[in-house]
Amino acid sequence: MNENFLTVGQAAKLLDRSAESVRQYERHGKLFAIKAGRGLRLFRASDVQAFAQKQREREKKATR
Numbered sequence: 205m206n207e208n209f210l211t212v213g214q215a216a217k218l219l220d221r222s223a224e225s226v227r228q229y230e231r232h233g234k235l236f237a238i239k240a241g242r243g244l245r246l247f248r249a250s251d252v253q254a255f256a257q258k259q260r261e262r263e264k265k266a267t268r
Contacts, residue, residue, distance in 0.1 A: 208249040209238070215252045219259065229255070 215235070216223045229235040230245065235255055237245035 209246040210249050210252055212237075212245055212247075215247045218252055219256050 210218065212223045212226050216226045219226065226235065226247075227245075230237050230247075235247055235251060237247050240246050
């Protein structure tokens with residue numbers, strides 16, 4: 205199985221958020237990262253995409 209991973213910056217771009225927001229999501233347990241050394245965090249692309257979908261749904265409900 206070949207999984208795709210994203211850096212903090214890539215995850216931030218996909219989520220349309222700042223890198224610091226992604227780090228906060230990690231600290232609060234909303235996203236999980238794999239520590240790859242030298243402070244590099246890698247996020248599973250599928251996890252970030254699922255989180256992005258939840259965010260879009262939440263924002264859509266808030267505008268109703």
